[in-house]
Amino acid sequence: MKTKFLFPSTYKKWGWIILIPAAILGVIDLFIETQPAFFNWTVPALYKAEFMGKTTYFGWVENNVLNEILAVLVIMGSLLVAFSKQQYEDEFIAKTRLESLVWATYVNYIVLLVAILFVYDIGFLWVMIFNMFTILIFFIIRFHWQIFKMKTSESHEE
């Protein structure tokens, strides 16, 4: 089937190879907040507003880039896993893909709505950090689960 906007199926493997270590390191980094000096770089910034400090537009700023690198890798890995074609990307898979995307969007925003109403201060910041990635993660889980279910129920044939 001809599809738009999807990566070749071989990219999925690379997606997992990037996503799994980046996600593990990302979560570790969130909790222990290491800032290795090796990652202290001077980087171009469109906008930086320091808490109770100065604001920079279109300048250079000092920053520890470890969390930026991990976030980029998690997003790139997730996109590759989510949007690489299945080996047979046919019409049923396309339907499952669409339904899973709708489902993931609903679940992501239901979680966010609950968080907006019932989570406050730093707690809400934590939710926002995870919420940057959860729509893709929810999609990946739902989509592969649906495909897996259809695969296993067929093993009961005859």
Next chain:
Amino acid sequence: MKNNIKVERAKKNITQADLAKLAKVSRQTINAMELGKYVPSTVLALRLAHIFDVEISDLFQLEDSDWE
């Protein structure tokens, strides 16, 4: 919509995987159709009828619920 894919497949003595290959779709798609969980596109329906060498109406039949 009802279908006789499983019956036709048994007549031809081919597995879901074989049929998937012939129809150029995934095995999940064949399985989902046999379980009545997926209604194929016209193109895929025609392809399946062609593979089994039957009329499309022999392979797929409307049900009352298709008129609701």
